[in-house]
Amino acid sequence: MIVAIEIAIPLTLLAVIGLLVRHRKRLGAARAPFRLLVSGLALLVCGTSLFTLQLLAVDQFAWSSASAQPVSRSISVAGLVLVAISLGGWLPTLLSTSDIARRASAIDRIVRAIGRTSGEALYRSLTAAIAEELQADRVFVGRLSPDGTSVHALVVHGSEGPAASFRYRLAGSPCAGVLSGEETVFIDRVAELFPDDPPLRHRRIRGYAANGIIGRDGKAMGILVALTKHRLTDAELAASIMRVFSDRVAVEFEREATIADLAASRDQLLEAQSLAKIGYWRSLSGETSVWWSPEVFAMTGLPPAESVDLADFLALLGPEDREHYQRQRAVAFGQGARFEVDVRLIRPDGQERWLVIIGKPVPGASVGSYHGLVQDITARKQHEHELLDAYAAKTQFVALLSHELRSPLNPILGFATLLAGESAERFTAKARRDHAQEIVNAAELMIRLVDDILDLADVEVNAVALDLAATDLADLIRLVTNRTRGQATEAGLTIATDLPTGPVSVRIDRRRIKQILFNLISNAIKFTPAGGRIAVGLSTVGRDIAVTVTDTGVGMTAEQIQRLLQPFRQGDERLGRTVSGLGLGLAISKALAEAHGGHLAIDSTPGQGTTVALHLPRSAAIGG
Secondary structure, eight states: OHHHHHHHHHHHHHHHHHHHHHTHHHHTOOHHHHHHHHHHHHHHHHHHHHHHHHHHHHHHHOTTSTTTHHHHHHHHHHHHHHHHHHHHHHHHHHHHHHHHHHHHHHHHHHHHHHTTOOHHHHHHHHHHHHHHHHTOSEEEEEEEOTTSSEEEEEEEEETTEEEOOEEEEOTTSHHHHHHTTOOOEEOSOHHHHOTTOHHHHHTTOOEEEEEEEEOTTSOEEEEEEEEESSOOSOHHHHHHHHHHHHHHHHHHHHHHHHHHHHHHHHHHHHHHHHHHTEEEEEEOTTOSEEEEOHHHHHHHOOOOOSOEEHHHHHTTBOHHHHHHHHHHHHHHHHHTOOEEEEEEEEOTTSOEEEEEEEEEEOTTSOTTOEEEEEEEOHHHHHHHHHHHHHHHHHHHHHHHHHHHHHHHHHHHHHHHHHHHSGGGGGSOHHHHHHHHHHHHHHHHHHHHHHHHHHHHHHHHTTOOOOOEEEEEHHHHHHHHHHHHHHHHHHTTOEEEEEOOSSOOEEEEEHHHHHHHHHHHHHHHHHTSOTTOEEEEEEEEETTEEEEEEEEOSOOOOHHHHHHHTSTTOOSSGGGGGTSOSOSOHHHHHHHHHHHTTOEEEEEEETTTEEEEEEEEEGGGBTTO
16 A cells, blocks of 8 residues: 555656646746756655655565665665755745746736726826835836936826826936846835935935836837835846836837827828818718718808718709719719719808819728718819900900001001102191191000000019109109190090199109009090099108099999909900000009009099009108
């Protein structure tokens, strides 16, 4: 019976060794302690095996005789030695394994404490759990500053609970060494080892444990720190806890950075969409509602909501645009193809908008699920309209130019033919002079037409050159009004002036300002019925010197004024058939006034008359 027990003991120990080797990873034992444990068990097997051998020998070969006793005694001694050695190596191993189990248990408790939290909740629960396990007086998660000189303690847990965050200077602190890869745990006297770290000294810190929070790129992002006012009793436990959970914080830091990057990218995309006036839409198969981004609601003027019914959007379109959009959309949906359509809508507030709607099937979604973009193209449509309008205006201008050039050419050709013919001798001297004057007048008109066209060319390329010189503006106005007085008298009009008695000296281009005055007074004469009155004045208005030309003519609407200030336009297109001129006068005058640093101001009421004011900056006045 004893022999059977002796044989069973080593066999059982061998089975235990096999199980330990097989399940080493599951047990979580470190490599060195595990080897010591297995070695101790192996020696124990050897020792018990020797005892078994001795018992068998005694029983079978009667080694208990006097001659066999020395051999039996030697075997017993060897077995005792092996058992002693195994027990001596096994007990520390068991103790080491117990430490590993204790550390694993502590880490497991912290893991359960933090659970599935994230962000600040994770930091709060983690610092509180570490403080409890290490009996620490202060635990904090710190984020490294961009310049690497300090850490900002995001969440701090003190012995009395959560504490206020703070900024911690790295210079002279053990944290600097930790982030450089130096020692991470100081069992005792850490404040004495780092006298240049005031917080350690003021708080009378003795134990210190920390670990760097390192990202996947190997760069330090922060630090996890535990401080105690007592001596750390288990350095390995502290090091293990800080190492494991600094890695967990590193994962959280990177997650937060990724979320921040995504948020920044989203904000940039939304800003770009807002600047480009682009929105996003999505509709699912079988649903009549459409999801819109905020930009689309802003474009259409509909109140923001989770989604919008397609019928509400279609109600904003005119009949033709609605039919066009529905037809294009139905064809695309039927073929599973991309579509793009321009539509004009009237917002609830009455504003007109042009939108381009682009749609394409949603990848991987059910048939009929579409998404796409909406862009406000109102400015583009307006520009296209302006280009077409400008083209039509220039076409009309060419026709008007041919008419205006033919008008002076006809008298020139007619009177020249008379003077060159055989019957010219029968004309009196006065008649010949009158015919020659008609030719001169017609030629001057042609010159003015050509000058206007050349001036317009300079204006369009911003190449107006000024020859500034001191000029008496009041005297220049008298000159122009005297030259146009005869034209006004023929039209049945009177011209009155209201000018200062003394000179008004300004630095201007005399020829250009005279050109502006001729244009303004000539327009007043053209559009004022017989019996009307024209007044020309010179005064100071605020910081400007203003020349005003006021008539009692037909007047203009605001739209007609805008047309007059554009090249090739006349205020009323119907007047272009009865009133001579290319419609360039006001546009050229406006450009010449602006070249002097001034501007034109027009105030008009249909049926009551018009006042056009040429404003020149007072700085143009000599000594002003």
